[in-house]
Amino acid sequence: MNRLSLNQRTTKRWTVAEAVDGCVRHGLEAIGLWREEVAEQGPAESAKLVRAAGLRVSSLCRGGFLTSGGVAALDDNRRAVDEAAELGAACLVMVVGGLPGVAPGEPLGAGSGSPGFSRDLAGARERVAEALAVLAPYAGERGVRLALEPLHPMYCADRAVISTLAQAVDLCLPYPVEQVGVVVDTFHVWWDPELSQQIARAGARIASYQVCDYLHPLPADVLLGRGMMGDGVIGFRPITRAVLEAGYRGDIEVEIFNADVWAADPDEVVATMKRRYTEVVIGAG
Amino acid sequence: MNRLSLNQRTTKRWTVAEAVDGCVRHGLEAIGLWREEVAEQGPAESAKLVRAAGLRVSSLCRGGFLTSGGVAALDDNRRAVDEAAELGAACLVMVVGGLPGVAPGEPLGAGSGSPGFSRDLAGARERVAEALAVLAPYAGERGVRLALEPLHPMYCADRAVISTLAQAVDLCLPYPVEQVGVVVDTFHVWWDPELSQQIARAGARIASYQVCDYLHPLPADVLLGRGMMGDGVIGFRPITRAVLEAGYRGDIEVEIFNADVWAADPDEVVATMKRRYTEVVIGAG
Numbered sequence: 116m117n118r119l120s121l122n123q124r125t126t127k128r129w130t131v132a133e134a135v136d137g138c139v140r141h142g143l144e145a146i147g148l149w150r151e152e153v154a155e156q157g158p159a160e161s162a163k164l165v166r167a168a169g170l171r172v173s174s175l176c177r178g179g180f181l182t183s184g185g186v187a188a189l190d191d192n193r194r195a196v197d198e199a200a201e202l203g204a205a206c207l208v209m210v211v212g213g214l215p216g217v218a219p220g221e222p223l224g225a226g227s228g229s230p231g232f233s234r235d236l237a238g239a240r241e242r243v244a245e246a247l248a249v250l251a252p253y254a255g256e257r258g259v260r261l262a263l264e265p266l267h268p269m270y271c272a273d274r275a276v277i278s279t280l281a282q283a284v285d286l287c288l289p290y291p292v293e294q295v296g297v298v299v300d301t302f303h304v305w306w307d308p309e310l311s312q313q314i315a316r317a318g319a320r321i322a323s324y325q326v327c328d329y330l331h332p333l334p335a336d337v338l339l340g341r342g343m344m345g346d347g348v349i350g351f352r353p354i355t356r357a358v359l360e361a362g363y364r365g366d367i368e369v370e371i372f373n374a375d376v377w378a379a380d381p382d383e384v385v386a387t388m389k390r391r392y393t394e395v396v397i398g399a400g
Numbered sequence: 401m402n403r404l405s406l407n408q409r410t411t412k413r414w415t416v417a418e419a420v421d422g423c424v425r426h427g428l429e430a431i432g433l434w435r436e437e438v439a440e441q442g443p444a445e446s447a448k449l450v451r452a453a454g455l456r457v458s459s460l461c462r463g464g465f466l467t468s469g470g471v472a473a474l475d476d477n478r479r480a481v482d483e484a485a486e487l488g489a490a491c492l493v494m495v496v497g498g499l500p501g502v503a504p505g506e507p508l509g510a511g512s513g514s515p516g517f518s519r520d521l522a523g524a525r526e527r528v529a530e531a532l533a534v535l536a537p538y539a540g541e542r543g544v545r546l547a548l549e550p551l552h553p554m555y556c557a558d559r560a561v562i563s564t565l566a567q568a569v570d571l572c573l574p575y576p577v578e579q580v581g582v583v584v585d586t587f588h589v590w591w592d593p594e595l596s597q598q599i600a601r602a603g604a605r606i607a608s609y610q611v612c613d614y615l616h617p618l619p620a621d622v623l624l625g626r627g628m629m630g631d632g633v634i635g636f637r638p639i640t641r642a643v644l645e646a647g648y649r650g651d652i653e654v655e656i657f658n659a660d661v662w663a664a665d666p667d668e669v670v671a672t673m674k675r676r677y678t679e680v681v682i683g684a685g
Binding site: 214217220221222223234235236237267268272278279281282305306307308309329331332333335337347348349350353 | 499502505506507508519520521525552553554556557558562563564566567590591592593594614616617618620622632633634635638
């Protein structure tokens with residue numbers, strides 16, 4: 116249980132201060148923070164709160180969106196690195212962005228993201244590698260580890276052109292292991308026929324292990340298809356076993372985007388999360 | 401243009417007879433048929449119609465659903481092989497089924513598919529290999545080629561535990577090349593970082609090349625996210641080039657499940673399909 120971390124988006128209505136209190140109240144030792152909530156609380160105040168509570172910051176979410184934004188995206192990512200350093204986060208989660216000019220959830224050719232729309236997927240993937248060559252040394256100088264997150268292929272167009280763990284590991288290899296790693300998020304990778312081999316290959320590159328279930332059927336807004344562990348189709352134990360056998364010693368973070376979970380009492384959500392973590396994620400059965 | 405094939409589900413309201421007439425009227429030389437429509441027309445009558453029209457049958461859709469059905473599923477697949485033989489289809493498309501007891505579109509633990517629900521994804525994949533060991537020789541004896549279709553990972557739970565082209569090719573390898581091949585369907589594989597390498601590796605195993613676009617955002621029923629080529633996010637030319645360079649000499653089939661396409665005049669749909677095929681799928685630009 117001492118490795119269980121609450122990603123604060125699981126208890127979306129809590130501020131940083133409330134989520135820190137919640138972790139302490141429920142006996143958790145780690146928390147995953149989001150930049151938006153940290154900005155509301157203030158980065159310095161947030162850092163002070165987690166330190167005073169004795170919590171580890173298992174991750175800061177998130178940097179990325181490197182495929183459309185050019186120089187402005189790089190500047191924002193440098194700020195994200197600075198915030199991760201200030202918070203002492205174990206890693207900065209990177210959601211790298213989709214095809215250029217494709218806005219999440221918005222029709223093609225409409226909305227703010229549409230200028231520059233391109234179907235050049237291979238090119239978008241090259242842009243990520245180029246941006247990483249700029250950001251990785253910047254992060255390294257500040258003691259921050261970038262954590263590249265492969266997203267489920269259904270988000271390839273609008274959120275992340277990194278679609279498999281194999282691809283994320285390939286992107287890490289030019290950099291020191293403490294500078295660039297990967298996120299293993301069960302929702303995004305559970306379907307992958309190569310998962311166990313790629314987790315073993317990732318080894319010390321695993322910077323974060325995030326868990327939540329994959330609901331069936333998915334809701335109309337597929338972003339909210341993340342469910343409490345045990346409510347969906349994922350068999351967690353083989354994945355958890357592979358991650359631990361690969362040598363991962365960090366926290367296990369629960370990150371759920373789900374309308375029903377967000378509507379529930381956050382204290383009940385945390386209690387359920389603790390129970391399911393034991394029963395479903397690390398259970399021996 | 402002489403390799404363009406109309407999958408009859410693109411013009412869903414046409415019977416086999418009407419779709420055959422439509423192909424002839426629009427100068428197409430090939431058609432992809434579905435078992436349900438063939439059953440309505442009668443298999444013998446369907447075979448007579450396509451032969452009289454001089455059409456190639458580029459595929460029969462579909463066999464599969466091997467992970468939940470046991471012996472009954474095998475029997476139904478044997479019948480599908482027999483139908484493919486009678487129609488002279490170039491291949492029988494196999495959609496292999498999802499996790500045991502997960503029904504497409506239905507909540508877990510409800511509906512007819514729920515008995516026997518299991519999260520054992522690795523086990524479900526083994527069941528597919530075992531069923532193939534029974535069906536491949538049966539198909540081979542009747543001169544029918546099974547075509548394993550990797551489906552987009554968002555269908556892993558309920559429709560197909562084959563999620564990548566690499567995995568489909570691996571499953572083929574124990575069998576003669578004329579007995580078991582793969583389907584490359586742009587909708588299902590466009591996101592794959594290994595796509596060009598795996599198409600090259602598949603080589604003579606490519607039994608069918610199906611095209612349609614991937615819409616963004618997806619509709620609430622993700623099964624209907626297949627769009628007319630050019631309406632979505634897929635860059636077709638690099639995929640088509642890779643398939644042709646891999647040595648594929650068969651037909652290029654357009655298979656669209658889409659509420660708007662189904663509501664339109666089928667003759668207009670076919671005319672648009674021909675134009676987009678030239679402009680977007682095989683165009684030189």
